[in-house]
Amino acid sequence: LALAVACGSSTLALFSASMLKNRLSFHFAFDRVRDVINFVIIGVILSPMLSAVVGTTAFMLGGLVAPNNYVLNLFTWWVGDAVGVLVVAPVIIIWAKASFRKPKRRKLVESVILVGVLLTVAWLIFGQWFGPRSFYPLAYPMFPFLIWGALRFDQRMVATLTLAASLVAVIQTSRSFGTFSH
Numbered sequence: 073l074a075l076a077v078a079c080g081s082s083t084l085a086l087f088s089a090s091m092l093k094n095r096l097s098f099h100f101a102f103d104r105v106r107d108v109i110n111f112v113i114i115g116v117i118l119s120p121m122l123s124a125v126v127g128t129t130a131f132m133l134g135g136l137v138a139p140n141n142y143v144l145n146l147f148t149w150w151v152g153d154a155v156g157v158l159v160v161a162p163v164i165i166i167w168a169k170a171s172f173r174k175p176k177r178r179k180l181v182e183s184v185i186l187v188g189v190l191l192t193v194a195w196l197i198f199g200q201w202f203g204p205r206s207f208y209p210l211a212y213p214m215f216p217f218l219i220w221g222a223l224r225f226d227q228r229m230v231a232t233l234t235l236a237a238s239l240v241a242v243i244q245t246s247r248s249f250g251t252f253s254h
Contacts (some may be wrong), residue, residue: 073134084153088119100169102162102227115161120153120248148236159238163231183225187236190217194237198244211241 092098099107128146131137137145175183181214195213214237221229 073130073136076130077127080123083126084119084123087122088115100165102166116158120150123153124149159235163235166227170226173200179224183229186217187219187233190233191236192213192239194216194240198241199249216220
């Protein structure tokens with residue numbers, strides 16, 4: 073089963089990279105709208121589906137997933153892979169391709185403040201500060217900080233902020249706290 077899951081996950085990465093690079097002339101800088109659209113269609117929608125089909129089928133054939141739960145497990149697997157690709161892949165791709173420039177002191181201070189405030193707000197939203205089972209709309213107060221990052225900084229900041237907020241959400245949810253814990 074582990075080998076089948078590993079093959080499915082590897083297929084996801086290889087299929088995405090091959091399609092984007094060889095067939096669609098993808099710019100890894102995400103500097104064109106068509107690159108973002110192609111990334112979402114190929115990397116976030118189709119490739120995770122391949123991985124989910126392979127993994128869920130392997131688990132069903134191995135007796136870990138009942139046939140009547142196949143579609144639900146397939147959807148759950150796909151959502152997990154798709155969100156992972158959507159959040160993690162841009163950080164890796166953008167940081168790998170971006171040239172590093174030493175930031176001006178003001179920008180550096182502003183970026184530290186932005187990251188600190190976003191992490192604090194995320195920790196409050198996804199913690200038990202608003203009750204053990206808060207409502208979904210409470211996640212929206214993070215958006216102004218993501219927009220601030222998008223307007224004042226480059227893609228690296230936005231991708232990194234998104235990953236940081238997602239990590240806080242995952243950590244707090246794994247502790248049965250916050251918006252997504254139920």
